[in-house]
Amino acid sequence: MTTTNDEIRKTIQYLRSTYLVTPSYQKLETHFHSLLEQRRADMADGIMNNARGIVVVGQSGSGKTTAIRELIRKNKSLLKTDTMQDHCEFFGLQVPSPATMKFVGAATLRALGYPYSGDKQGPAIWDQVKVQLKLRQTCFLHLDEAQDLARYQTDKERQSVVNTLKSVMENSYWPTGLILSGMPDLKKIVNQDPQLSRRLYPVEIGRLHAIRDVTPVLGTIQQYAKRAKVETQSSVRNEVFAQRLMHAAGYEFGLMAEITVQAFAKALLSEGFDAKLGIRHFADVYYDRSSAIDALNPFIAEDFARIDTRKIFEFDGADK
Template sequence: MTDPGPEIAQRMLALRAHFAHHPVYEQLEGQFERLLSNRRVEVDKGEVREARAIALIGASGSGKSTAIDRLLTKTSGLILPQEGQDHCDVVSLMVPSPATLKSVGRSILEALGRPLRRERTTDAIWELVRGFLKERKVLFLHLDEAQDIARHQTPKEMQSVINTLKSLMQSRSWPVGLILSGMPGLKDLLNYDPQLARRVFPLELPRLSPLGDIGEVRAVVGFYSAEVGIPWEPEATAADVAARLIHAADREFGLLIEMTIDGLEEALHSGASSLSVEHFAAAFSRRSGCIAGLNPFIADEYERIDVRKLLGREGEE
């Protein structure tokens, strides 16, 4: 008998390649394309104007990293860093942890292909950053997990961070736009200085509503199930499963997509002819290691379950 595992794995890989569009992504895409067009025209005309920033904020599992990756890989004509290539439109990196101005500067230099070969002061590192951003004609710098830049900083250090970010956008020789993505703590950084805040276009990925987003969730699950040729279960139970799925994903859109795909994978492996709540329950159990009583697809009072907790057992705090 042929092992169906490899075929199912290929179908899941194709399924995960699909991108579920949502309103915040459309706003992100539109704002970035506008800023990109402005910067390209300014460069072509030899004009130096202050750049702007976009901030995408969302909790863990909200889908912000997927959204940024989609934006940078699918924007038409966008030049990304490649070995042996002098010019790139965007440089993207994750902020190192623990983050200091010096460590962030070093990471940017590495992303630019210009790693430090000897120790330098923070000011000297950022002077190099500005110089190499201009040399490579970088239009935008993306910092992921940007909230870490502001973590555990003294007021003086925080102001230095703010001033450094503003200096990139305000450079008189080569202004660079910023794309900042991160957890809700990023708001503290953005709101620390009004001069920084007014230069930022903020976008936040909202949490799903167990009431208002039922229809959207049903449509999303229906789309993914249709992609693999497995119909969803009867109309009478779809709303209840959608509500449970929203809670199981802790109301985060990105997690909900992951759990939908996990449920479909369970259905394929079981040879089922339709996607049912049992498949979501099995996928959640596999994911969390919880007992049945703490599985939001099985329990009666599922809203009380802490779905982020692994290996949940009755009576545990």
Template sequence: MSDLTQATAQTVADLRARFILHERFEPLQARFRLLLEKRLADIAAGRSADAHGIALSGASGTGKSCAVAQLIARAQAELARSSCPDATIISLRVPSPATLKFLGQMILRALGYNLSAERQAWYIWDLARHQLQQRRVLFLHLDEAQDLSSRGTTNELNAVASMLKTLMTDPDWPVGILLSGTEELERVLNHDPQLARRMDAVHFAPLSPVAHAPDVTGLIGDYATRAGLSAAPDSQSLALAERLIHAAAFQFGLVIEITIAAIEVALLEEATALQARHFELAYEHRTSCSDAFNPFIVTDYQRIDARKVFIREAQ
């Protein structure tokens, strides 16, 4: 591996590991911090009040997973300094297709407990609840939680809702639930009013080219600086930011992905400044599209459906 390739890979990895504070994260963090403080207060007072949770929904690419990962990392740091330093939060991705039995097994594995023999679902979940208490788990995060209803039957939805409510209302050790997923997650919550009233709903809406273009311009400049590049004037225009938002299908997480990809192009050609053409090339590399379907090139880019990334034919 060449020195240039190695240095670029390191810079890109560092940029991807960076979390950008944005206007939607602060309300999410405030709600979660309140739930966490309530739970700690109940533990300190010896109470066993029902736990509550948060359901974070949004289209793919909105940055939900990164936001929740940051949320949990900050909460873990706060717990280490709290009156309950041995408490923890676990996070796992829901398997697809999901079954309650398999999900219970995944929770046990996340807790470091491996079953030595095949067990029925009821036994697995009894054991999971016991292990959640033993490991002092305050919150359970389930990512891609829309897959909890992947089978789509009424019985399956009833079982999912019952399982989540049982964890939150366990008299010995209630566990708060943090769900993140696409808009289909709302189907799980809407299916059971008792579950819905125990969950605070947070939605990451799409970006608006008009409202968010100035912020995206600042984001481009900030990322360029952190990569050791200057930002050329054409990369700091509102017009480019609007094109970037469109190219990212209006999703915040994809805006960051494409920006980092453009920086990677610039670094590999040993440029000193991030330019608009680097975004053109990054999008081409990402989609293998022709110029006619590259929103950083064509005049009427609004006609391009950026959700369909592999486009070579007329739409």
């Protein structure tokens, strides 16, 4: 009995840690490899060319943060990434709030392990950031939730954000490639300045399409089923089911994967490896996430397409 429970726990853990490779992930990795190769070549030649970067854009739940985590995990052998070591070629942090240049600079310094005392102004802090980036040999700096850099800012402040970001990539002292990820508002900051947008390769995690993505979504469920060694009922193998799932996930890929993993976990925890994954498991997961009554549960309601699933998440507090 205990062995089975252990196996179930391990299987659920395995499903949770499975990363599904998507076309946008592949695009991200291709850009990353070309940036890294260029960087290595420049360093070998002793050249300090201006660096380039990547901007990853997608709605909440699309999978931006997870994609970059996977990128770094998978490419660990190509990078020195131990933040405790002197050299760390990749650093990542979440843009703090409020996202003034001073705050962002101070947060970056702290992430770089530099004891920051809060009396300097924005430009001086960023000068220190650049010194630290060189000392740590950081080739890539990832700022997550970068759409916040544009929030509540005047045009002038927004321009100073853009200038600061450019100066991190464009300087003869130690250019660092930026990886910015965030919600679609981030596009506005990047497009505000042609010099910045030219330096950043765009990767967009698009939304799922109710017709085009039926087959890939059903395929995803079968991929997980194979990994879980759990069978599926016909109720989760048809077109309308795929559409219910996409709708429940707000048409975001990451949320779709997350709900699917939770449905497998529910099936495994209640019925063990004899479970057959069915639409009921998905309906229960949706209920757990939203407390929605059946008429507002896209896995139960007949006319599911009219349900505003985003609103339900907000009501639940999960989207704040």
